[in-house]
Amino acid sequence: PERLLELKDVNVQFELREGTVRAVNGVSYHVNRGEVLGIVGESGSGKSVTVRSIMRLLPKNTSRDDGSILFQPKPGEEIRIDGLSSKSKKIRDLRGDAIGMIFQEPMTALSPVHTIGTQIMRTILLHRNCSKKEARERAIELLRKVQLPRPEQLVDNYPHQLSGGMRQRAMIALALSCDPVLLIADEPTTALDVTTEAQILDLLRELQAETGMSIIFITHNFGVVADIADRVAVMYLGQVVETGTVDDIFYNPQHPYTRALLQSVPRLGQSPVHRLKTIPGMVPDPFNVPRGCTFNPRCEFAVQGTCNVEVPPLVRFSDDQQARCHLAGKLPQEVA
């Protein structure tokens, strides 16, 4: 498979009044052309900060921003878009063009004072050499593509005139306006009801198959990952603790945290009392990250003297599957 995006040893640190937060700690992952990479983890695991670092949208209080991020929009055309490269203009050109982005809250991407059509047209006119009339036609075509009803009228509506699900579709249309090769989706269905969520996931899958774009799909919901992703990266406290294909992660998870997350996924046919096993312990204090393996205070397999002292190595199982754990490969077989 051909690589579209590759992150190597990315670090992001913030200065807050309470101290320094290491939000992203040596993260490496890649996205192949035409695939959906799911990034899963609890809130505060660094999922969003990692993609904000790809988009160069880090806040002002960022005190560390290094590592390498390589983007290859076309085969042979390699662009460095990390904090160590000086091409910040380059990424501004890529944003909204080769890289589209959708968020949990459509109103972070959509302006309340402009019509849907105006906003899509503005993006098209910024990146493409075409007339206003052509841009408007393209906007209508995009609204049709995301299956919004009566696109010819809807193009002149304001975001507040649309329902939550329709707004999400409009944001997807905006993100797709310049045919991105990479779509970054940060919890785009988290605020939606289950039925609308399923419809939006269907739509994204259809659009992905039709355009061949790659998607980074961030979620805290393992059920959503199973639905949409080809490969998965599991994040915990600023680190990727396991990567693998969807099958690896669901049928052969090697990291205790992945296993714990899977056990907390509701399964069909189980009563609510039985289905939720929460992971013991709270997400640790980000100002006071545990020594050794950062998961050790919550891990049922933790070996005292090793796990709370030594940083675990990244153990490789196949080209796709890796896990960062002292016991990787030695965990007891799971009883399905």
Ligand code: SF4
């Ligand atoms: Fe658990 Fe130790 Fe593995 Fe960390 S390194 S996940 S504490 S077994």
Ligand code: MG
């Ligand atoms: Mg987030």
